[in-house]
Amino acid sequence: MTGSHKKYNMYMSKHAKWLKMVEYEFLKEKRIDRIINAKSLDEVYNILIECTFLGEFLAYQYMTDFNYSPVVNFDENTFVKAGIGAIRGIKKCFIDLGKYTYEDCIRFTQDNLLKYQDLYGFNSFKNLFGRELKLIDLQNCFCETDKYLRVKMPEIAVDNIRIKQKFTKPKSKIDFYFPPKWKINNKIKKCNIENSQELILF
Template identity: 45%
Template sequence: MITVVKKFPVATYVLDTYWKFAAERQEIFFNRIAGKTVLTNDPILLKYKFTNAYRAADRVSQYLISRVIYHGDQSPDEVLFRILLFKLFNKIETWEILSHELGLLTWENYSFKSYNQVLHQVLQAGETVYSGAYMMASGKSSFGNDRKHENHLKLVEQMMHGHLAERVQEATSLEAVYRLLLSFPLLGPFLAYQYAIDINYSNLTNFSEMDFVMPGPGAKDGIRKCFKSLGGYTEADVIKYVTERQEQEFERLGISFKSLWGRRLQLIDCQNLFCETDKYARVAHPEVGGLSGRTRIKQLYLGNYYGISYFFPPKWGLNDKLGRSTGQSA
């Protein structure tokens, strides 16, 4: 029997950029909270739009946590229904239009006809009901409707009728929740993982974000830019590797990283940071190619930030710290 000895991943200079980006993006986060007019001097971060270092601190995630998950009936079916409905579109405006037209959005009073009518009217007005963050299959081959949103509403119905809330609560790990979601049509590995993280913000589950990670296409691109060899490891292994080494890496680079009030970067955060580093490197390191071959960053920073009253899952124990600190060193 031949034993294969894995070597440690071999980093490129872009890995230093990964950590510097994480620290500067987090600095912007705290500068905004402090009301500073100068958020950063980084020309790339000033010109282009990037997500936060911590996924849960992003505007859409914050809305999901504070206005969707923890706002309303906390019974398992109702919490799951709200999460699924919001995440299928992943757009705050769509949720607010549905709420305005239909009142409280509940599984108990759900009507395909009513929801479909509102969304159809939005589309007729020339608006979009989806965010550009995720791409999802139309679902026609699975549910038979011509319009994408109709098939996605049918997907929600299938999940709810399949007693998914009960099955999620019985799950023994974050990966088990991911596997449950992956068993439904239209949800590939990346979206199933993202939805599992969103569900884990709620009280339906209480797993560590350090338990499991599933790299998305953007993260895989970023990993290939940060490492010239993975040493026989998978992309998921590499994400775990850098997440575990975060304090040593910040110390190596002389960076005083401001954590999320003592919460370390988790696997989901480091996964996202690889995706953002992929984008950042298109401008900062155009000589370094990734898997996709993309060379431009599409989304510009528009400076349309408005204040967010930050609220994190209460089980994290962060909310009582929000008004007392502007960050701590990791």
């Protein structure tokens, strides 16, 4: 986060500040063009982290969102950045990192996933319609691990122990879908139809 907050102090609301940041830094300073023409995921990340209000976590999340679109298209396994929640989860899973980084732990998990599934009897694990877990997925898994353990095993607290938000079920129906480039949305529709038929038979 290298931008200056001062130039946005004239705007009262956080919403207005962010919109102006997008206008100035993405459009007028043509960062969006740089993102479109980037040669790698980490280059997209480094462009985003230059922006005011974007720290490491948001830069990585927005980089991932860009890469889910048809505009940016890089291998998801070429770059990962551990967020705060994932770091807490990693600390609860690894006793001593030694010389390795949190990102190394995520890559280690991906490289050894099948090995540990077999070792601990999780052979029934099903991936997402043939789509294997990516680094971003495992980063998210460590973050969720931290959340679950804060409730189930508070005695192994690391850093933050408070759950800041509770899940609230949306009032309206959400039509979920995956990035079209994954080519699995047709499988979701088929799965939903089959599940509906099973419920009717039941």
